[in-house]
Amino acid sequence: AQSVTQLGSHVSVSEGALVLLRCNYSSSVPPYLFWYVQYPNQGLQLLLKYTTGATLVKGINGFEAEFKKSETSFHLTKPSAHMSDAAEYFCAVSDIAGTYKYIFGTGTRLKVLA
Amino acid sequence: DVKVTQSSRYLVKRTGEKVFLECVQDMDHENMFWYRQDPGLGLRLIYFSYDVKMKEKGDIPEGYSVSREKKERFSLILESASTNQTSMYLCASGEASQETQYFGPGTRLLVL
Numbered sequence: 454a455q456s457v458t459q460l461g462s463h464v465s466v467s468e469g470a471l472v473l474l475r476c477n478y479s480s481s482v483p484p485y486l487f488w489y490v491q492y493p494n495q496g497l498q499l500l501l502k503y504t505t506g507a508t509l510v511k512g513i514n515g516f517e518a519e520f521k522k523s524e525t526s527f528h529l530t531k532p533s534a535h536m537s538d539a540a541e542y543f544c545a546v547s548d549i550a551g552t553y554k555y556i557f558g559t560g561t562r563l564k565v566l567a
Numbered sequence: 568d569v570k571v572t573q574s575s576r577y578l579v580k581r582t583g584e585k586v587f588l589e590c591v592q593d594m595d596h597e598n599m600f601w602y603r604q605d606p607g608l609g610l611r612l613i614y615f616s617y618d619v620k621m622k623e624k625g626d627i628p629e630g631y632s633v634s635r636e637k638k639e640r641f642s643l644i645l646e647s648a649s650t651n652q653t654s655m656y657l658c659a660s661g662e663a664s665q666e667t668q669y670f671g672p673g674t675r676l677l678v679l
Contacts, residue, residue, distance in 0.1 A: 557610040
């Protein structure tokens with residue numbers, strides 16, 4: 454069965470600093486990979502996704518992620534954190550055919566310090 | 568824009584009550600999903616449906632049932648609510664041929 458590991462349930466960065474949120478998956482077949490963001494008291498919003506093609510994926514709000522098959526990783530980065538980036542971030546994988554059910558990581562809460 | 572709406576943002580129920588959570592999507596999506604979200608556990612799939620009247624169990628279906636009588640509507644039913652079902656419930660929808668899921672705002676359920 455697939456699983457997703459997000460290292461660090463809480464991450465704090467200073468405003469303007471690099472954001473790095475880690476995600477590793479376990480799958481013998483490269484799955485589809487996603488990052489979602491959840492702002493307080495809201496549902497999940499898609500940040501970016503990898504399906505096929507270019508391994509560096511750009512998303513909304515200046516975020517990007519790189520699919521590294523050899524490391525089974527899909528880490529999320531942003532060069533310069535903004536106060537509005539404070540939220541919870543979820544990495545997810547899905548199967549590549551059929552029902553596209555997701556397996557989610559446990560989430561990383563990002564705090565941005567002024 | 569895809570819109571997924573959930574019938575309530577906050578709900579308080581008593582132990583033993585029957586609880587209905589409703590989800591409606593306006594994009595004619597075939598797939599619909601119910602998740603529960605708990606701190607430290609992320610989102611876990613309760614049930615999903617890939618067509619009207621079709622359903623499949625997710626990872627944690629115990630204590631829940633679902634109904635999909637119309638394509639746009641997917642209901643989650645707690646037959647007899649218990650305190651351990653206090654949680655945030657999120658609905659999502661997606662096209663059969665697409666991998667992206669679109670989420671509603673969530674219902675925060677408190678069972679006393």
